[in-house]
Structures are given as C-alpha cells and as structure tokens.
Amino acid sequence: xxxxxxxxxxxxxxxxxxxxxxxxxxxxxxxxxxxxxxxxxxxxxxxxxxxxxxxxxxxxxxxxxxxxxxxxxxxxxxxxxxxxxxxxxxxxxxxxxxxxxxxxxxxxxxxxxxxxxxxxxxxxxxxxxxxxxxxxxxxxxxxxxxxxxxxxxxxxxxxxxxxxxxxxxxxxxxxxxxxxxxxxxxxxxxxxxxxxxxxxxxxxxxxxxxxxxxxxxxxxxxxxxxxxxxxxxxxxxxxxxxxxxxxxxxxxxxxxxxxxxxxxxxxxxxxxxxxxxxxxxxxxxxxxxxxxxxxxxxxxxxxxxxxxxxxxxxxxxxxxxxxxxxxxxxxxxxxxxxxxxxxxxxxxxxxxxxxxxxxxxxxxxxxxxxxxxxxxxxxxxxxxxxxxxxx
RNA sequence: CCAGGGGUGGCGGAGUGGCCAAUCGCAUUAGACUGUAAAUCUAACGGGGCAACCCUACGGGGGUUCGAAUCCCUCCCCCUGGA
Numbered sequence: 001x002x003x004x005x006x007x008x009x010x011x012x013x014x015x016x017x018x019x020x021x022x023x024x025x026x027x028x029x030x031x032x033x034x035x036x037x038x039x040x041x042x043x044x045x046x047x048x049x050x051x052x053x054x055x056x057x058x059x060x061x062x063x064x065x066x067x068x069x070x071x072x073x074x075x076x077x078x079x080x081x082x083x084x085x086x087x088x089x090x091x092x093x094x095x096x097x098x099x100x101x102x103x104x105x106x107x108x109x110x111x112x113x114x115x116x117x118x119x120x121x122x123x124x125x126x127x128x129x130x131x132x133x134x135x136x137x138x139x140x141x142x143x144x145x146x147x148x149x150x151x152x153x154x155x156x157x158x159x160x161x162x163x164x165x166x167x168x169x170x171x172x173x174x175x176x177x178x179x180x181x182x183x184x185x186x187x188x189x190x191x192x193x194x195x196x197x198x199x200x201x202x203x204x205x206x207x208x209x210x211x212x213x214x215x216x217x218x219x220x221x222x223x224x225x226x227x228x229x230x231x232x233x234x235x236x237x238x239x240x241x242x243x244x245x246x247x248x249x250x251x252x253x254x255x256x257x258x259x260x261x262x263x264x265x266x267x268x269x270x271x272x273x274x275x276x277x278x279x280x281x282x283x284x285x286x287x288x289x290x291x292x293x294x295x296x297x298x299x300x301x302x303x304x305x306x307x308x309x310x311x312x313x314x315x316x317x318x319x320x321x322x323x324x325x326x327x328x329x330x331x332x333x334x335x336x337x338x339x340x341x342x343x344x345x346x347x348x349x350x351x352x353x354x355x356x357x358x359x360x361x362x363x364x365x366x367x368x369x370x371x372x373x374x375x376x377x378x379x380x381x382x383x384x385x386x387x388x389x390x391x
Numbered sequence: 392c393c394a395g396g397g398g399u400g401g402c403g404g405a406g407u408g409g410c411c412a413a414u415c416g417c418a419u420u421a422g423a424c425u426g427u428a429a430a431u432c433u434a435a436c437g438g439g440g441c442a443a444c445c446c447u448a449c450g451g452g453g454g455u456u457c458g459a460a461u462c463c464c465u466c467c468c469c470c471u472g473g474a
Contacts, residue, residue: 037427058426097426106428113425173426213426241426251425272426293427300430301423314420345430346418353430 002165002209002236004267004288010380014259014286017375020089020237020267022165022209026055027089029267030283030375031368032274033058033291034361038067039082039162042296043353050084052358053328053365057088058291061158062095062102062150066143070161078163090164091291094155094197096171096190096213096241097272099139103132104175112243112272113251114176127182134172136189152196160204166269168239169197171213173271176243183217183242190215191229198233209236211269214258218245223254227261238262240287241271252281259286276367276391280384283371295364299356302345305363309390313356317342329362331355 003021010016018029033056040046049057059079064070076082079090100112107129133140138151155170171190174183194212201210212230216222230238240258244251255270262268267288273279274292282290295305302313306324320339322332331341336355344352367387374383 033426035427042427043430060427063427091426093426098428101426102428111425115423168426171426239426244425269426274425278425290425292425293429294425297427297429297431298424301432302430303424312422348430350430356430 001206004237004265006265008376010284010375010378013284013380014256014264015283015375015380016286016288017372018267018288020288022089025087025089025165027289028055028372029288030279030371031056031289032279032295032364033091033289034364035060035291035293035296036083038063039069039073039079041357043300043350043357046082046084050086050088052361054361055088055365056091056289056291057083057085058091058093059083059162059164060093060095060098061155061162062093062098062141064162065095065158066148070158073163074161080163089166091166091211091269092159092162092164092168093271093291094159094168094170094213095139095150096155096168097173098141099132099134099150099171100173100175102141103130103134104177107131108175108177110175110177112173112175114243114245118176120177120179123177123179127178134186134189136192138170139172152193153200156197156200156204156210160201160208163208165209166237167201167208167210168271169194169210169213169235171215171241174215174217174242176218176245178217178243180217180219180222183215183219184222187215187217187222187226191226194230194233198235211235211237211239213239213241213271214262215242216258217243218250218254220254220257223257224261227258231262235266237267237269239269239271251278252285255282255287256285274364276387279367279371280387283375284380284384295360296357299360300353302356303360304356305360307390313338313342313345323356323359327359327362328366329355329359331359332362 001023004018006016006018008017020027020029034054036057037060039059073079073082080086138149141148152170159167170193172186174186212233212235214226214230216226244254259268269289270282270287272292273282273290274294279290304311304313304323316338318339320337322335322337324332341352341355370383374380
C-alpha cells in the first residue's frame with residue numbers, strides 16, 4: 001500500500017506538506033533522507049539508527065551490491081530489519097548516480113553541481129572520455145579489475161532484494177560539463193531505461209514503489225520534455241536528478257520547470273540536494289523529499305550545523321561548551337564539549353564523528369520539521385528569510 | 392672518569408660539502424564538501440616584498456672552504472654501556 005496525502009499548501013508558491021504512507025510506515029513531508037550508502041551510517045552502529053529523529057533514509061544499490069551486502073540484507077528479511085528501522089521509510093538509489101560519480105565525475109573531478117561557471121568549450125568532445133562504458137543495454141563498471149554490469153533489469157532485481165519502500169529507476173546522472181547534445185541523448189536513454197525499469201518491476205508494485213527520474217540537466221526544453229515524458233508514466237512518484245546548471249541560484253528555476261509539469265498529486269524526490277538554500281528553493285517549487293550526504297559527511301569533516309550558521313569545530317575547539325545548548329542531540333544533551341570533540345578527532349576516537357553526525361542529523365531533522373510547520377502556518381517565507389541570514 | 396651514540400623549524404623525523412629556508416608526517420591556519428571513490432580533499436606554514444630577491448636560521452663559539460645543517464677544534468646538554 002502506498003499513498004500520498006497533501007495536507008497543506010503555501011499560497012503564492014508550490015510549497016506543500018504531506019504524508020507518504022507505505023505499508024504501516026509513513027513520512028511527513030517535506031523530509032530529507034539520511035544517506036546510508038552501504039546500508040549503514042558512517043560513524044554510527046545500526047542498532048542506534050532507530051533512535052534518530054529522521055523519518056527517511058536512502059541506501060545505495062551499487063555499493064551494497066559490490067560490497068556483497070545484499071545477501072546479508074536478504075538473510076535478515078529485508079532492509080528494514082537489517083538496519084533496525086522497521087518504522088521508517090527507506091529508499092534505494094538505483095546505481096545511476098555511480099554511472100556519473102565513478103565515471104565522468106571522477107575523471108574530471110567534478111560534482112553534479114558546478115562550483116563556478118564552467119567554460120564548456122574546455123570540455124568539448126570530452127563527453128566520451130569516461131572510464132565507464134555506457135550503452136543502450138546498460139553500463140559497464142570496472143570494479144576491482146573485473147567488469148560489472150548494471151542496467152534497468154539488474155538494478156530492479158537488486159532493489160527488489162534490498163526491499164526498500166521506494167526504489168529509483170535506473171538512470172544516468174549527467175554532469176554540468178556535458179554538452180546539450182550529450183545531455184539530450186542521455187536523457188532519452190534514461191527515458192527508455194525507465195520503461196525497462198517499469199517492466200522489470202511488474203509484479204512488485206504492491207510491495208515496493210518505483211519512482212521515475214527526470215533528467216535534462218540545465219536545459220529548459222530538456223527538463224520540460226523529461227517532466228512530460230516521465231510524468232506521464234504510471235508510477236507512484238518521481239525523482240528529479242542530474243545537474244542544475246553552473247551556479248547555485250539556478251537550482252530553484254530548474255526544479256520549477258519540472259514541478260510545474262509533474263502531476264501535483266504525486267510526491268517528488270529531489271535527488272542528492274541538501275544545502276539549506278537549495279532545500280528552501282526546492283520546497284518552494286513543490287519538492288517533497290530530499291536526500292543528501294551533507295549532514296553526515298560534513299559532520300565527519302568537523303563542520304557543525306547550527307541556527308547561527310555552519311560552525312567549523314577547528315575554530316571553536318577551545319570552548320568548554322557543547323555545540324548548541326538548545327539542541328536535543330545526544331552530545332548536546334550530555335554536555336559534550338567542543339574541546340572534547342576536538343580531542344577525540346585528534347585521537348581518531350570514533351566518538352568524535354559519532355557525536356557530530358548525531359548533531360547534524362538532529363539539525364536537519366529539526367530544519368525539515370520547522371519547514372513543515374512553517375508551511376502549515378503560512379510562514380514559509382519568513383522561515384526562509386530567517387535561515388538565509390546564516391545560510 | 393672511560394667508551395659509544397646524539398643535539399635540525401611547535402613536535403616527531405629526513406638530509407651528511409653546493410640543486411637546503413631545509414623531504415616527509417603530526418599539529419597549526421585558511422578553504423571546500425549537494426542521489427558517499429570522502430573520519431576526506433586543496434592551500435599556507437622562519438621574517439620581509441607584488442615580484443626577481445633580501446634578511447635570520449640546523450645546541451653555543453671559533454675554524455677550513457669560492458661555498459657548511461653537512462668537515463675540523465672547543466664548550467654546553469642528552470642517551471646507552473663500562474668503571
């Protein structure tokens with residue numbers, strides 16, 4: 001059973017709150033998924049995951065597959081048991097992001113969001129310079145010297161074995177370096193792969209929910225075409241992937257091209273986006289779900305999220321006080337000081353990143369809750385302004 | 392007192408006549424991080440100048456040499472054995 005109820009809409013924008021039901025689980029939206037790439041969180045043991053304030057998690061098909069975790073998940077009867085998260089909504093990514101991140105992204109050392117304006121001429125004709133072979137049939141990875149194939153059918157099969165609530169269609173995430181031509185061809189292939197994903201998912205519709213993925217990069221006509229094509233498919237929800245242009249400000253605009261076309265009654269998951277400004281911009285455009293490595297990765301990199309902005313622990317390491325007196329995370333409640341956290345970091349004591357990870361997860365859970373409440377109260381814009389002072 | 396080993400930048404530790412203001416690691420400082428190749432990466436790290444370059448530096452002092460962290464003498468200090 002899968003259902004999405006929209007509860008509130010913010011007038012003057014596409015922002016909305018809702019609840020997604022999947023079996024006996026649910027998630028209030030907007031919500032951001034914490035990324036558990038290989039079915040566990042970095043720096044946190046699985047037996048504490050159920051204590052986290054987040055309602056939504058995402059696991060990666062490529063990494064659980066290559067690390068041979070999927071048989072263990074199956075042994076335990078599925079991902080919810082494996083992670084000790086029986087009452088949380090879990091999604092799986094298809095491996096489509098790795099087609100980019102382990103290929104073109106790695107080769108050219110670029111993320112899916114460009115940090116500065118890119119001179120595409122420098123990358124002309126480099127679309128084919130990719131250590132990963134992408135063809136109509138599927139994608140060949142090189143894993144430990146061996147060839148590893150991923151395609152819609154294989155990805156669906158693996159995701160069925162993992163058993164998450166939400167599954168992603170197999171796609172290719174394109175980069176801001178790719179040309180219009182490449183992005184268009186890739187998008188069209190992703191659309192064909194969506195049909196194959198849907199076909200391979202037949203018979204599993206009652207157990208798991210397959211989301212189609214909109215691509216099209218930074219190009220308006222491609223984004224709109226993709227939204228029309230993907231939006232017309234009989235799937236319970238949609239994801240929006242790929243790159244969003246040269247500069248951060250473009251994200252809201254690009255997402256808006258898509259959400260204005262997608263069927264409004266179905267949930268939208270914006271893949272891999274989690275900067276706070278971007279979350280506000282995307283929620284305004286009607287995005288319901290997010291996932292991002294920022295809270296957990298930056299915690300390990302000693303960056304702490306607070307209402308007063310991102311605080312770099314290095315600059316506060318001499319303080320004998322907790323990160324945020326008002327925070328409900330374990331470390332802040334216990335009064336773990338920033339001096340202590342720094343000492344643990346220096347000593348490679350895992351407690352350091354455990355506490356900072358818990359803290360940032362708490363921050364993002366609170367942020368998303370505040371966003372929901374602000375939409376309910378019609379105060380989304382003022383909350384956004386509040387956060388934009390520091391973010 | 393004898394024998395041997397050693398004293399290098401905040402710390403550890405290379406270097407053993409010129410390419411040495413001195414490899415590297417740690418710490419420090421400044422950035423980055425968006426469907427996790429990431430507890431990671433990039434950069435700075437004696438002082439001064441935009442720069443070519445200049446000044447002060449390898450325990451202290453003296454010497455050899457065109458040139459010394461590197462060789463010699465001497466003093467101080469540390470470690471290990473022996474009396």
